[in-house]
Amino acid sequence: MEALRGLGLWGIRSEAKFVPDTYLDASREARLEVLRGLMDTDGWAERWGSAQFCSTSERLARNVAELVRSLGGWCSVRSRPTTYRHRGQKRAGRRAWVCNIQHAEPQSMFSPSAKRARALPAPRRRRRPVFLSIEPARVTETQCIAVTHPSRLYVTDDYVVTHNTAFVLNIAQHVGIHLRGRVLLLSLEMSAQQIVQRMLCSEAKVDSQAVRTGRLSSADWARLTAAAGRLSEAPIFIDDSPALTVLEARAKARRMKAEHGLDLMVIDYLQLMRGRAAMESRQQEISEISRSLKALAKELTIPVVALSQLSRAVESRATRDFRPQLSDLRECVTGDTLACLADGRRVAIRDLVGTAPEVLAMSPAGVIVAAKSERVWLVGRRNVFTVRLASGRTIRATEQHRLCSGGGWRTVGQLSVGDRLAIARRLPEPVSPDRWSDLRVALVGQLIGDGSYLSGKPLRYTTSSEANSTIVSVAAREEFGCEVTRYAGRSCWHQLLISGNGNRWHPHRLGGWLRQLGIFGQRSYEKRIPEAAFQLSDGQIAVLLRHLWATDGTIAPRKSRRGSDAVFYSTNSPGLASDVAALLLRLGIVARISSARKGAYRPSFFVAVSGAADQRRFLEAVGAFGPREPQARRLEACLVNRRNNTNVDTVPRESFERVKGLMRAQGISQRRMAALRGTAYGGTSHFRFAPSRALLKEYADILSDGNLRTTATSELFWDRIVGIEPAGEEEVFDLTVPGPACWLADGIVSHNSGALEQDADVILFLYRQSQYKEDLPPEEANIADVIIGKQRNGPVGTVKVVFLPQYARFENVADLHRQPQPF
Template identity: 35%
Template sequence: MAVVDDRGHDDHGPSDFPEAPGEDFGRQPPHDMAAEQSVLGGMLLSKDAIADVIEVIRPGDFYRPAHQAVYDAILDLYGRGEPADPVTVSATLDRKGELKRIGGPPYLVTLTQTVPTAANAGYYAEIVAEKAILRRLVEAGTRIVQYGYAGADGQDVAEVVDRAQAELYEVTERRSSEDFAALTDILQPTMDELDSIASRGGISLGVPTGFTELDEITNGLHPGQMIIVAARPGVGKSTLGMDFMRSCSIKHGLASVMFSLEMSRTEIVMRLLSAEARIKLGDMRSGRMTDDDWTKLARRMSEISEAPLFVDDSPNLTMMEIRAKARRLKQRHDLRLIVVDYLQLMSSGKKVESRQQEVSEFSRSLKLMAKELECPVVAISQLNRGPEQRTDKRPMVSDLRESGCLPASTRILRADNGSEVTLGELLETGEQPLVWSLDERMRMVARPMVKVFPSGQKEVFRLRMASGREVEATGNHPFLTLDGWIPLDRLSVGDQLAIPRVVHEPARTERLTHDEVVALAHTVAAGADCVPAEVFSLPNDQVTLFLKELWTVGGSIRWDAAHDHGRVEYTSASRRLIDDIGQLLLRLSVHSVIKRAKTADAGWLIKVASADNQTVFLTAIGVPGFVQTSAAIAPKPVAKATTVDAVPSQVADKVRTLLATKEIAPPDIRSAMGSRFCGSTKSKHSAARSRIARIAAVLDDAGIDMYATNDVRWDHIVEITSLGVQDVYDGTVAETHNFVAQGISTHNSLEQDADMVILLHRPDAFERDDPRGGEADLILGKHRNGPTATITVAHQLHLSRFVDMARG
């Protein structure tokens, strides 16, 4: 592309450097639109092109925001193992609400027609990356100028220079396209493996772990399996992962790779040499190796150097990078084992709602990678502090889960039939129902709850909301806030949590006759403890009929003259019935508040609060017999009522922050925002969703638009109470990893996609004088294809290895 395209003007002067820019706002930052289009077009045409591009382009390298949106959609699909083409990418963008912003499906087709050849996508990506570096250099230069003026105003000069150097370093830091280092490029099948297959009658043995008893139980590590090796810090989990690699590559000549986010490649090789040559690791590090040590090392060096073992110690590795590099190794060297050390240090390279959800996605992605490459993946993981709280310090599989737990009585909102089901019932039946869950734009979607499992005994807290909704959970269970998923033990009274704003019709509706619906309503009004299950499966028009009859027989709609506002209420002695009515009201987008009734014998009361909300109720349901009262309520506002269509005041703060970075004409701002947002003063009041929608349209910002179009409203915490230690459980929801529990959005457990979970327990790691000193337990806590067991091995950590115990 010509210089004039990047710089916006030609060089006419004789100087070697252009003059300092004046007030030239027409100049565009460096970019190459054709290269960006060709990169995306290649990725849409070829899966191999995606792997090539991922290693070159960083998040934010695209100049045009629409291109970045398309790129992110392609990566989302690629990360889930799904095809990325104009049709699937279009669907992904549409689900995120970004399809129109990028130009619609025709633009995706245009991208595929623009690229000269998909085979050159990697070269086009280099051009895009280079232009991005130039843009960052321009931005860094602007900030450095500001730092210089700040230094002139009295800031410490040394600090200013350090910040300026950091800006330049960040610009020049680029990742290599091939960061792993091979111990050898030679890979040959070994006779040991052939002998092993023959001796087992033709049954193929998986990748040997090097531990006889473990291999007897598991038959080795098999293609497509994900194996989690977990322990507390300092127990030796990285060493165990390297033992698997040594067995795979050095002993059996099969290719393996370690993606190490903790140790450098030099440290890894030093540990390998210590384990293979049986030289103390401390002596190697301190330079105290004897002549005998050097001799032992020389004897082993030939076999070690020929091993097809690869190491990648790149910092901040993302899942996409690991997948792309592993694919290339599989193609070139028939990769047989992947070790990732360790799971909690991985980075997604993008902003996420919570660390729990990010790690959960990594777990799922590693399993997909194992299946795609037909190669076992060993993921090293760190356990929570559960073992330290037990007398014997012995780890359990539940210690892997960082996202908290719920009692068995917790009710989950189903999306298949609209009813609720408890975790205990799902655990007992093994059912995997569709449940309501929030997607990335906080919209209600149906996703399967694929598993429910016990998580031991833990302290449980009751969380009570201003709306009267209650849920019980452990301290580390996350709930959705404006700042993402936050564990309960980091929440306080007054914090706002997401609860459903609307519940859609279930996937399966079953219509009853008019008389049957009326009869069910009369039965409930006569004193039932709950709403019958079949009511939740009714289509919305019959839910309306049910609620109309229920209110006609047992409800209350009246004008409270003393307080000058209307009351729409229903009372019952059964808290479960009141909760059920609240769920049915959400089917019609009617929001309610639950509280104790004033009279003790009445029990519980559910009321429809705020004038707007009562109008929705009266318009949708139109209860007969209350015509005059309804007419009185509808036109009159409820005193001091907050609008139903409100978003938290923090959203207005985000709008102001965004305005500071955008150039919007003042008339556009005033017309969209109204007087409340025209100044810089922060407001404690909520803003209407309709107003936020207008603001988002003016700013053309999908993030702000999400707050006006999502399916949640924000309820604040009024009480957190400890209930003591209880048996607790958790579940896993595919893709979205969250569900609605007791009417509140909550996160699920860290995704347990592992085929095997090996927990490493070393008694003398906690007590040096333990009688089992020198021993370690490999606790096979989960084994999808066979029995669980505990294998005792000997640890020789001074030689950086574990070995089989001697058999008598």
């Protein structure tokens, strides 16, 4: 029942049945088994041997046809009316959809039965599809597809073969014919013959359709002859080698530069080039290609023009403004996103603009490493979404921004609630950490928790703990030479007045240090951990957390068998809660942030360390001070024999797909696997949950698979998405990291978007308004905008041109009414 619900089949009526895409895209053996099951139920073999299938669901009938065709058979689908009798009256029933099937081995489509015995091999004859009708459907945007096979053909839905198209070559034509420059055109999409034909029609201004059909007038012949003469004299060199690598393109350009000279290089188009095979993703490959082309242009001192596809996300804008923008090349995050730097700091990406910091990134093996970024910059205003995780972490990014999920790199738009995202399990210690005295570290932790350092007010510290009071007094006197005065309060509560800190014009001692750290003047709901503290060693981070917990932290063993042990820090500052969680991550502790509100008061935020394993780690690495010491000893005693609960620290369920695939490849049944693991056989129930890291490692060891072992032992924690909501329009920023091609956004593994915008000196967009609006005046129907989105050494703006579709040619607007010159 759960499996049917997961496939969307539970509870649907017969007329709505279908074959899930999982089975349509499965292996040949699996598709054949699905087809056999369908034919054994609603299929039959006629006495003359042909096979048919019938269903009241059109979608199911189409799915059967797809299965048959994918297995090398022939299938046509037709509908017919049905009737039935009710109380002696003939009534019309639902339409039935009948599949007429022919296959070279029809008996393979049935299980052993009488149906299989009747199924006879059909006579071999070549089937050709026939056009029954051509009807207008709708006006919509279409997409070109390029293939590298010499036939230029590809297969679409329903296994229909079609042809691809290409774009104009006016730039190369103008440089070669009119400027007499030497042009190298690397066409990865079209053949040399197709390019020459397009150039010929464009230069002669002859309808390309007339050339293909041969319906040419005498004037057309004259223009074609003259254009052919001009093209033959133009130094344009065409290379249509498919799937070129960057190294091959460089070699061809160098050879031509040496033998003939070279003034312009054109690549059609960038996404069809190949980079190094070792690249983890296609995005990294494109980034490497763009950087290599930039280096080639600098080496040969020539312009390199590369065509590139633009994301279709431009068509989803709520404003219905489809003009392409420079920001369409980037998928980015909001300015308040915290980038984790290699020196330990977390800095808002907007504050890194124009720099190239060393950041933390994820290697292909799932290890958190330091990597040098290339550039951080403002992209523009974009619609953003907020992705909320179960740990309380959030990231706000554009819809096409990619995050590391259990199924690989996924865009925000592809993610859904319940998916798992990778966050760092532990942040590495800086290579050269800063060093404060332990007294200063303890003092800043105590003051952030129970101190008051408002502007215009005396510096105070309030506590009921003698241990806390003593450490603050000693640190203030010995480290800063301040005068500390104690004032008694109710019961054991008292206040320390720390004086001798100068004034607002000449701050010094402790007051001057707090100003230097950037935290002076913060109210309780504004408090933060100073940025400089993140550059401390892990040992001093533990000291800071220890004294924070001594103020507003809680360590409480559970009082009965029910409930759970509590280790949490409470504050009404959301920024401080985020900082504490980040500090815990330095020690390998993944904390959860939650909030609660009481009445009209400000919300309270709680940073909780849950699970026996993380709580043990907290007691070992952080420890306790002052009033938390007896609580920590009690909790430590309770955790001695406590088993770890792995309900949270699990890996995505997608890992089981690889486990099952390896089991099939190695011929290991589920019963055999249960025996190898020493567990009771439970059928598919073994794979209905998210596995723990230990369980996945057990499967990896049995199946001897390095990828599973890497996933089980990686430095990643798989957090669960609990919400994805639109967050309006904001300025967004991007950060490019060569190599890993990713970076940590406050611990969340975030992909960078490539380097096309960064590497290019000039970026042009072509926009035709007529593709989106039907009610344009005739004189504007063929107007196209050349949008100069970026020019490193010149102005940006828009230039209007005229597109002549019959010639595949662009001309200046001033030449709109000019007639072709007679030859």
